Amino acid sequence: MTGRALPLRPLAVWLAAHRSAARELGFYARTFARSASSMLGLGLVLGFLLVAALGPWIVPYPEDGRGAVHLEQKLEPPSARHWFGTDEVGTDIYTRVILGARVSLQIGLLITLVAACIGVPLGIVAGYVGGALGGVIMRVTDVFLSVPALVLAIAIVGALGPGILNAIVALSLVWWPGYVRLVQGKTLALRAQTFVEAARAIGTGRLRILVAHILPNCVSPITVKASMDMGTAILAAAGLGFIGLGAQPPYPEWGAMISHGRNYLPTWWWYSAFPGLAIYLTVLGFNLLGDGLRDILDPRSRA
Amino acid sequence: MLVYVVKRLALLGVMLFGLLCITFAISHVVPGDPARLAAGPDASASMVETIRVQYGLDQPLWVQFGRYVRGILRGDLGRSLRTREDVLADLVRYFPNTFELVTGAMLVAVALGVPAGILAAVYRNTWVDHLTRFVSVSGVAIPAFWLGLMLQLLVALDLGLLPLGGRLGLMTAPPEPITHLLFVDALLRGAWATLADAAAHALLPVVTLCFPALASIMRVNRAEMIETLQQDYIVNARAQGIPDFRIVARYALKNAMVPTLTMIGLRYGWMLGGTVLVETVFDWPGIGLYAVNSAVSSDFQPIMGVTLLIGLNFMLANLAVDLAYGWLDPRIRPATSA
DSSP states (O other), rough: GGGGGGGHHHHHOOOOHHHHHHHHHHHHHHHHHHHHHHHHHHHHHHHHHHHHHHHHOSSGGGGGGGGGGGGGGTTTTSSSTTTTTTTTOOOBBBHHHHHHHHHHHHHHHHHHHHHHHHHHHHHHHHHOOOHHHHHHHHHHEEEHSOOHHHHHHHHHHHHHHHHHHHHHHHHHHTTTTTHHHHHHHHHHHOOOOSSHHHHHHOOOOOOHHHIIIIHHHHHHHHHHHHHHHHHHHHHHHHHHHHTTSSSSSSOOOOHHHHHHHHGGTTTHHHHHHHHHHHHHHHHHHHHHHHHHHHHHGGGGGOO | OOOHHHHHHHHHHHHHHHHHHHHHHHTTSSOHHHHHHHTTTOHHHHHHHHHHHHHHTOOOOHHHHHHHHHHHHTOOOBBBBTTTHHHHOOOOOHHHHHHHHHHHHHHHHHHHHHHHHHHHHTTTHHHHHHHHHHHHHHHHHHOHHHHHHHIIIIIIIIIIOOOOOOOOTTTOOOHHHOOOOHHHHHHHHTTTTHHHHHHHHHHHHHHHHHHHHHHHHHHHHHHHHHHHHSHHHHHHHTTOOOOHHHHHEEEHHHHHHHHHHHHHHHHHHHEEEHHHHHHHHHHSSSHHHHHHHHTTTHHHHHHHHHHHHHHHHHHHHHHHHHHHHHHHHHHHHHHHHH
């Protein structure tokens, strides 16, 4: 090796030091790549992320996302100029569907993040500390899980008033119990393991055990659930948008677009059809990705 | 067994109390001003004040909570601003419709999902398996309301095969109520034309609502069947020359049904949420549509009533699933574990 190869040295050193980790990573990647459905999921999710990131720059009519009106070309069917047709004020539906990706990404990320940030700590505490506190946490979780999330979210939006922000708040408030269940179960199993016992025996503090020993071992199932939840949260938010409690038109949210386009069925079918297709492909992507991740990260919990 | 049932019923009581805490928190704590919420969006300032005093909303929270729970125990769920009826009366009127839709969809999901799961497991990695896998990944990813709209577009509008929405056509008279369940009543009265019309109206909503449940039931049943079919006792049964059909239907299925049953319970809850969207699409006069119509006109009490009723329903379904476990699998029969 000459001095010129220096920039590569850190990587080589890291690889040498973490040969087993690198091999494991490679194994995971190969297992993942062998499954066609996992790769399809990854492709759909990457495509979705790309569209969400580049949206405003790749759409043909950027001004249509900000409520532009071209009445002379309203309700035109799909064509070379307007791939998905136009709506009742003549805006390009393709443009609005593309811009909707970013909205959906934000919705999914926010709900999943807030839910995980509430649910994971509660689950770890309930599982590790147990006792009366753990019992209370689990009973509250059970009660929340006993009402379908969408119904409870409708109730909360009913109290807060319709709107995209309130819809996100409502869905976040009802989404966390699943994480408590998941993490509590995992923590209970880990607590009895020898390495935790050993840490306790040498006098490691409780907080340190939770953060340094239990939490890292919960990361895999949490990642899998989070990937699935990105899809289901987007689906739920679109549902709220559809019944008129979430995003309000002309905001480019897919559920609200479908709901609005419903008034123009059956003649102007493209209005509702394409946003729905976008939701389907996005949710499908996150679900397949989640499945694929579970197969490599958490194979025992496969259902 | 009896002890277990009593215990589970007591737990149900605790859960219901918890649910009341949640609905109370949503209606009295979440909004800035519950009096304004109760009075509706068009009320004047003095009306809001009157309501504040009338409903005791100027009292401490715990006093309000006691009053709230006592009211609900008496069956007082408040009044709908929109229909000008007691919420309880509205729920009694609309709930049978929802119950029929959800039950029908669940029956279809189980009737199709379990055999499909078995077929996929038995004919693993053939086209049957691939087809069911496509259905099962799509089922949980398709927005139910969109699927409903597209079915309306295709089957009802383009092909004109089925009605667009509602429960009965304008020309069909509903049967004299006995159970208030339209299907059951039409059957009992022998009103075949009504029954046929009701079935035609129910088909699309049922298909739409059952699709996600069908998908998950199929998936779980397939996975469990594959695992069960590899067990020693199945191999043994095969070695003894017991016919394949009998092995699958009698020995394997019963063992694979326990996780499937868990999924059925879970999905029942999902359906109670999904029915809100499906009823909206198909104009189905159930509690879901009632909740949505109330929510968009800021009519708050009915939404709370629907939330409580759906919660109660889901809890009862879970109770039924728990009891069914013991019947299916003697090892987890609660007499030993409880």
